[in-house]
Amino acid sequence: MRQVLWLGATLILFAATLGLTAWPDYRDLAHQREWNVMRADAAEGELAGLRVGVREVHAAVVDSRPDRALLHVRFDLQGSPVAAKAWVDCRASLRGEGGETWLPLYDYSIRSAIKILAPDGKDNGDCNPGAVPETGPVTFDQLYRLPVSALGDLTLHISGYGTRPAALALEIKPTVRTFKSE
Amino acid sequence: MVEDEAGIRFYARMVRHPLRSTARQIRARLFAGIGILAAIAVAWWMKVEDARVPDASPQIAFGEPVSLGRAVFTPQKLTVEKAGPSATAGSQAGRKLVLAGQIENVTGTSQAAVFGQPEKLLTLSSGGAGFPLPEVYLVRDRELLGQIEPRIREDIAIVWNIPDDWHEQDVTIEFSAQQFKLRDNLYAKASWLLFYPAGTLSARPERGA
Amino acid sequence: MSHLANLMAVALGGAMLGAMMNTLPGYDSSFQPFAVDAGENGVGQGRLFTAELIGLRSAGAISYERYGKNVVRDTSATFLVAELAISAREESRQIEAVWLGATGRQYNQSTRLENVPRGLSQARFEPRLTDRPLAIFELPDDEIVGGRLVLMARGSMRMDSAVHFASPASAPERQAMLRLGP
Numbered sequence: 085m086r087q088v089l090w091l092g093a094t095l096i097l098f099a100a101t102l103g104l105t106a107w108p109d110y111r112d113l114a115h116q117r118e119w120n121v122m123r124a125d126a127a128e129g130e131l132a133g134l135r136v137g138v139r140e141v142h143a144a145v146v147d148s149r150p151d152r153a154l155l156h157v158r159f160d161l162q163g164s165p166v167a168a169k170a171w172v173d174c175r176a177s178l179r180g181e182g183g184e185t186w187l188p189l190y191d192y193s194i195r196s197a198i199k200i201l202a203p204d205g206k207d208n209g210d211c212n213p214g215a216v217p218e219t220g221p222v223t224f225d226q227l228y229r230l231p232v233s234a235l236g237d238l239t240l241h242i243s244g245y246g247t248r249p250a251a252l253a254l255e256i257k258p259t260v261r262t263f264k265s266e
Numbered sequence: 267m268v269e270d271e272a273g274i275r276f277y278a279r280m281v282r283h284p285l286r287s288t289a290r291q292i293r294a295r296l297f298a299g300i301g302i303l304a305a306i307a308v309a310w311w312m313k314v315e316d317a318r319v320p321d322a323s324p325q326i327a328f329g330e331p332v333s334l335g336r337a338v339f340t341p342q343k344l345t346v347e348k349a350g351p352s353a354t355a356g357s358q359a360g361r362k363l364v365l366a367g368q369i370e371n372v373t374g375t376s377q378a379a380v381f382g383q384p385e386k387l388l389t390l391s392s393g394g395a396g397f398p399l400p401e402v403y404l405v406r407d408r409e410l411l412g413q414i415e416p417r418i419r420e421d422i423a424i425v426w427n428i429p430d431d432w433h434e435q436d437v438t439i440e441f442s443a444q445q446f447k448l449r450d451n452l453y454a455k456a457s458w459l460l461f462y463p464a465g466t467l468s469a470r471p472e473r474g475a
Numbered sequence: 476m477s478h479l480a481n482l483m484a485v486a487l488g489g490a491m492l493g494a495m496m497n498t499l500p501g502y503d504s505s506f507q508p509f510a511v512d513a514g515e516n517g518v519g520q521g522r523l524f525t526a527e528l529i530g531l532r533s534a535g536a537i538s539y540e541r542y543g544k545n546v547v548r549d550t551s552a553t554f555l556v557a558e559l560a561i562s563a564r565e566e567s568r569q570i571e572a573v574w575l576g577a578t579g580r581q582y583n584q585s586t587r588l589e590n591v592p593r594g595l596s597q598a599r600f601e602p603r604l605t606d607r608p609l610a611i612f613e614l615p616d617d618e619i620v621g622g623r624l625v626l627m628a629r630g631s632m633r634m635d636s637a638v639h640f641a642s643p644a645s646a647p648e649r650q651a652m653l654r655l656g657p
Contacts, residue, residue, distance in 0.1 A: 152604055184602035187567040191599075231603045273477055376583040404587075407548065412586035417578075417615050418552045455502030 118243050118251035131252040133167025134216065136160075136242050139223065142201050143235055143258040148265040153235060155228040155258055156201040157188075159242075161213060162221035171244030174211035178228055178256065181237040188226040198225045213244055235260065323463035326441065332465040334369075335444030335458065337380045337414060339422075341367040341467055344437065345474035350401075351423050352408045361428040363390070363397075363471060365439065366405070369422050371414040378413045382444040386461050390426055392437040400426045439467040508627060508637035519638030523568055523628040524600060528640045529558040529607065533619065534653035537611065539591050548587050550613050553649060557610045557624055563600040569629040570595060572610035577621030577642075585613040592657040609655065619646045 122129070128137040140158040155178070161168070178186040188210070189195075198207040202225065209215075211224040230238075235258055243251035326332045331340045343366045350362050365388070371377050381387050381402070390397045402411040405421040414420060443464035450457045513519030518527045534556065536549040548554075561570055572595055574582040588611045589596045595608040610624070624640045 180602070183565065185566040186601055189599070229599075229601050229604065231601075234603060374579065375581040378583075378586065406550075407587060409587075412589075413583065415552070415582055415585075415613050416580045417618075418550075418613065420551075449501065453502045455506075 114249045115245055117249055118241060119249035121241065121251045121253045123239075123253045124255075127254055129252045129254055131242065131250065132170060132244070132247040134161050134163035134171060134213065134244075135221075136252055136254065137162070137221070138240060138254050138256065140203070141256050141258040142203075143230075143232075143260045144197075144201055145232060145260060145262045146265050147262055150262075151232055153230055153232045153258075153260065154197060154201070155230055155235070156198055157226045157228065157240065157256065158202065158208070158223060159211075159226075159240070159254075160221035160223040161211070161216050163216060165216055165218055168213040168216035170246040171213040172246045174213050174224075174242065174244055176211055176226060176240060176242045178230065179239045179241055179253070180230075180234045184234070186228050186230055186234075188228055194227060198227055201227075211242075232260075323440070323466050326465040326467045328467075328469070332441045332467075333443045334380065334441060334464065335382060335446060335461075336373050336377050337369050337371050339367055339369045339441070341365055341439075343367075344439075344467075344469050344471045346428070346434070346471045347425075347474035350425050351403045351405060352410070363426040363428055363437070364474065365400075365424040367422065367424075368419050369414060370419040371416045374416060376413050376415050380411065380414055382442070382461060383458060386442045386444070388424060388442075389440045390437060391440075393432065393435050395429050395432040397426050397429065397432075400424045434471070436468060436470050439469075441465045441467070506633050508633065508635055510625075510639045511636045513638060513640045517640065519626070519640060521564075521626070521628065521638045522636040523565065523631060524561055524563045524570060524626070524638075526562075526570070526626050526638050527560040528624060529560055531619075531643055531647045532556040532558070532650070532653065533616075533647045534650045536652045537588060537591070537655060538652060539655040541590055546590075552613055552615045553619070554585070554588075554653070555612045555614060555619060555647075556653065556655075557612070558607060559595070559610060559626070560605050560607050561598075561600050561626075562605040563602050565602060567599055567601050569599050570608075571627050571629045572612075573625045573627070574612045574614060574618070575623045575625055576614060576618030578618060580618065582612045582614045582618065585611050587613070591655050593655070616646065616649075619643065 122131070124130075124136075127139075128135065130136070136159060138157065138159045140156070142156045143153040144156070145153045157176075157178075159176075161174075176188060180186070190210075195207055199205050206225075208223045208225045210226065215222050238256040238258070240254045240256050241251050242254070326341065328341055328343065331338045343364075345364050345366070347362045347364050351364070369380065371380070379385060387399055387402075390400070401424070403409065403423045403425060404411045405423050411422055441464045442461040444461050445459045446456070447459055448456050450459070511519055511521055513526075513528065516527075517529075518525065532555075534554045536547060537554050537556070538545060538547045540546070555574065557572065557574075559572075572584055576582055584594075584596055588594065591609065591611060593607065593609050595610040598606060598608045600606055614622075621642055623642050625637050626640075627637045628635065
C-alpha cells in the first residue's frame with residue numbers, strides 16, 4: 085500500500101513539474117499560433133479592441149502568365165491607441181481552402197506594384213498597429229502572389245502578438261483585372 | 267562465504283602489517299616519493315606549456331603565406347594609390363594604402379567571414395597615425411569581397427583610407443588567425459574561438475600606378 | 476583468483492566505457508538535416524516544399540543586366556547553374572541551395588551572383604505556384620560529377636528535411652559565356 089502511495093505522489097509531482105516547466109513555453113507558442121480563429125460575418129470584424137475592415141481587394145493577372153495573380157489588399161484598423169498597443173504587432177495572411185497560407189510580399193521593389201493596382205495610386209504602407217490614431221481609422225496596403233485558382237475561396241487572417249492565439253478571419257472577394265504584357 | 271572471509275582477511279592483514287622488513291619499507295617509500303615528484307613535475311610542465319605564449323609573431327615577407335584561420339593569405343604588394351579599386355563602393359576621395367595579395371579558403375565550406383566571425387581585420391600601424399578599418403575588395407569584380415569558395419584562389423586588395431597627417435614611411439601590418447577547435451569544451455562541436463597573432467608584415471609602401 | 480576476476484571486471488568496464496566514449500556521434504554529425512532523396516523523375520518532396528531539378532549548365536563567365544547596366548562575372552574555376560522548379564507546400568517560403576561537392580566540400584550559392592534575374596536567393600515561393608529559379612555556384616570542375624545539389628527551406632530548424640538530388644552522371648558542357656535574362 086505504501087508503494088502505491090509513493091507512486092501516486094511521484095506521478096502528481098511529475099505532472100506538476102511538467103506543467104510548471106512547460107507553461108512559459110506554452111505561452112510563447114500561444115503567442116505565435118492562431119488557434120482561435122473567429123470568423124467575421126462581413127468584411128469587417130473586431131478583435132481585442134481594434135476594428136478591422138477590408139476596404140479594397142484587387143487581383144491583377146498578366147495574360148502571358150495566366151495561372152498566377154498579384155493580389156492587392158487594402159484594409160484599415162480603427163480603435164483606441166491603448167488597444168493598438170496591446171496588439172504589439174500585426175500579422176496578416178491569406179488562407180486558401182486547402183489550408184495553404186500566403187504571406188504578404190515584403191520586397192521593397194515589388195511594393196511599387198501597389199501604386200499601379202490601387203485605384204488611387206497610393207501605397208499606405210504595411211500593417212502597423214502602432215500607427216493607429218485616437219481618431220479615425222488608418223489604412224494599410226498589402227500585396228500577395230497567388231495562383232488564380234485560389235482566388236475564389238480566400239480568407240484574410242489578421243492577428244497581433246497580443247491577441248494570439250485569437251485571430252480574426254475576414255472573407256475576401258477580389259475583383260480580377262487582366263493586364264496585357266508588353 | 268569462506269572464500270570471502272579469506273580475501274577480506276588478506277586485505278585486513280595488509281592494513282595492519284604493511285611490510286615486514288626494513289628494506290621493503292625503504293624501497294616502497296622510495297618508489298612513492300619518486301612517483302609523487304614525477305606527478306608534480308609533469309603537472310607543472312603541462313601548466314608551463316599551456317601558458318607559454320610565443321614572444322613575437324613571425325615576420326612575414328611578401329610572397330609568404332600567412333594563416334588567417336579560415337583562409338591563407340599571401341601578401342604580394344603594398345602600394346599607395348590615389349583611388350580605391352572600385353568605382354561604386356566606399357569613399358573614393360583621398361589616398362589609399364592598398365595591400366594586394368592572394369587569398370585561399372582552406373576550410374570545407376564557402377566562407378563569408380574570411381577574417382573571422384566576429385571579424386578581426388588586419389591592424390595597420392604607422393608612425394602613430396590612426397588608420398581606420400580596411401575594406402576588402404575582390405580584384406576580379408572590383409567590388410567588396412562577399413564570399414570565398416574552397417579551393418579557389420582569388421586576388422584581393424585590402425584598402426585603408428590614409429589619414430591626412432600621414433607621410434611616406436614604414437608600415438607594420440599585423441595578421442590575426444582565428445583558432446579552430448574540432449570539439450570545443452561546451453558542446454563538443456566544431457567552433458571558431460579566439461584570435462591569436464599569426465604574423466607581422468613590415469614594409470615600406472611603393473608608389474602606385 | 477578473485478583478484479584477477481576483480482581486475483578483469485575493472486578492465487572490461489574501462490574498455491566498454493572507452494568504446495562508448497570514442498564512438499559517440501559528435502554534435503555536428505547529430506545536428507544535420509535529414510535527407511529526402513528526389514525520386515527517379517527528379518522531383519523531391521520536402522516537408523515544406525516540392526522541388527524538381529530541371530537541368531545543370533556550366534560556364535566560365537556569366538553576364539546579366541541589372542538596372543540597365545551590363546554585369547559580367549568571370550571565374551578561374553567554373554560557374555555551375557542549376558535550373559529548378561520549386562513550389563512551396565502549406566506556406567510561403569524562401570529556399571536555400573547548397574552544392575555538396577565530390578570531394579565532400581560544401582559550396583553555398585555564389586554571393587557574387589545573388590542579384591542575377593530569377594536568382595534563388597531573392598525568390599520566395601508560394602503554395603500551389605511553381606517558379607523556376609536559378610541557383611549558381613562557383614566551384615572547381617572536379618566537384619561537379621559526384622557532387623549533389625541540396626535544397627533546404629530558409630529559416631527552418633537545423634534538423635528539418637533537405638532535398639537531395641541525384642548526382643549528375645557527366646559534367647555539363649562548359650560554355651565560355653552564359654547570358655542570363657529575366
